[in-house]
Amino acid sequence: MKIRDLGEFGLIDLLSRRIPAPSARVLKGIGDDTAVLKPDQGKLILMTTDMLVEDIHFSLLYTPFRSVGWKALAVNVSDIAAMGGLPTAATVSIGIPPRLAAGDAEEIYLGLGECAEEYGVDIVGGDTVKSPDRLVINITLLGEADPDRVVYRSGARPGDLIMVTGPLGASAAGLYALNNKIAAGEGLVRDPIQAHLFPRARIREGRALAQSGYVTSINDISDGLASEILEICRASGAGCKLDAEAVPYTVGIANMSRRAGVTPLRWALYGGEDFELVFTVKPGGADAVRAVLKEIGCAPVTVGMIVNSDQGCVLIENGRKTELVAGGYDHFRE
């Protein structure tokens, strides 16, 4: 079925069917000038947005349409996780090239609907337009948080431990496997590919960290560990020591990095899109934080420490100190 034959309103009808039924907080969803939401009294509102552009953020050569939909929402959910919040409602804008089939657009909304279901997000509106060349999708997500439980980037203090919620580099390993057509099954590639195409947002972990009272800052790892730690240090007016040997990987990541001829550390530091959380913990709080995360099946790993700003931001590898640099993707330089 061609999108042209459905027309704009036929397409919107088709796509709306892939979206979960709205919850009680939605007084008006799709079908008026704006959505109308009933906020939980006493909560703060979180708001975040991400735009994904074809051939910049993903290639349709290896990205299934279902993944485009899932990921467009998941990257936003991850930002809510990094504040210790809960996601609530989203709008979805999509620019669809005429070459797409109606079924392709439906697959995008299938992935989107699955992600919305997984994280309890109401899709409350959007804009469905034509794009001459490239597929583009923009999601804006609201969340809520308790006023005394929002965790900013800026709270890290010298002496705090730096921890991550899980292994890093999986998304970069998956991207390498997809780019090089390494089939699932060979060298445990399935998990990295899954991590790249259908990333999980650490909502429960972010929530537990914020509630613990010991966590002084959180970032989600969207641009690589290096860039995220540097953001925390800059916002907090602090330095850091990052222990290269402590950074955790899975066997699948390590295997793939050997095939690619790079170190897994490179992927962890600069690969991005892992959507694990990096966070800092007050001195003496590590055991309590480990305990609350263990309850939800998460085993955090300590990868370094916050230090005074005059000590700078350094990476310690084989006993050698080097300056920690961001090295992530710059949209306008590359």
Add this chain to the structure above:
Amino acid sequence: MKIRDLGEFGLIDLLSRRIPAPSARVLKGIGDDTAVLKPDQGKLILMTTDMLVEDIHFSLLYTPFRSVGWKALAVNVSDIAAMGGLPTAATVSIGIPPRLAAGDAEEIYLGLGECAEEYGVDIVGGDTVKSPDRLVINITLLGEADPDRVVYRSGARPGDLIMVTGPLGASAAGLYALNNKIAAGEGLVRDPIQAHLFPRARIREGRALAQSGYVTSINDISDGLASEILEICRASGAGCKLDAEAVPYTVGIANMSRRAGVTPLRWALYGGEDFELVFTVKPGGADAVRAVLKEIGCAPVTVGMIVNSDQGCVLIENGRKTELVAGGYDHFRE
């Protein structure tokens, strides 16, 4: 200055300077994983989004960059107006083609900032990415409204008058002038061009209508009067009689329509982007509504009446009844 030389973060710094300082409702704006907002207790949250794509929604052949920024926000503000709400906070996602100069992007944010200032909108976050070909901008806007003062599309009842807040067809007239390089000054083109490039959203009017207690439905006229009235009728389970002779124009619109060889009615019904409000008023409420609008300098015009659904939706022109059809732009058929 090339955007390439600034890099992503240099560009974000440059653009942020064009954005008005945040109000007290913004606990955290640009610079963390999400914005953090303090909602007004007891209000409902409105949420709307619009995506504008180059060569679909506007052409850079005749659209100044400042207009792209203004309009991208104003179209969203207009949706909030159509609920009787007040706009509060917005996120701005922009996909920038590498051919643009840094000054072009800055002009977009200048227009955006002016519109934000005009309507009291806090720009609280966004996403600044590269787009390979076309400029694309997506804004999501939040608003607030009193729970008993939100006006939906669905409240129109037989006997209600249909009114509009002002003359229609100005935006289509301006688009014609721009497309045909008719300079300002000739035949009063300046106002239509201004209406097309820098549309005003009827926030004060929407607010006054919602507070009046007599208004049963509101739409903003983004897709032409025909399409908007039909939406109200569909949502309300009603029909309508629209009086062609009653539809208001300015002299500038009428002059331009003569040059274009079309009737101004055609532009009013199908042109779109006028962003006046069309609304329905309970029997006996017209004088009160006129009085509250007069206080804010608005002279509404009655253009028809809501009737029973079995009478259908009709246009009455020179005593002749024809079926009212939508005829707006369909993104995927055209």
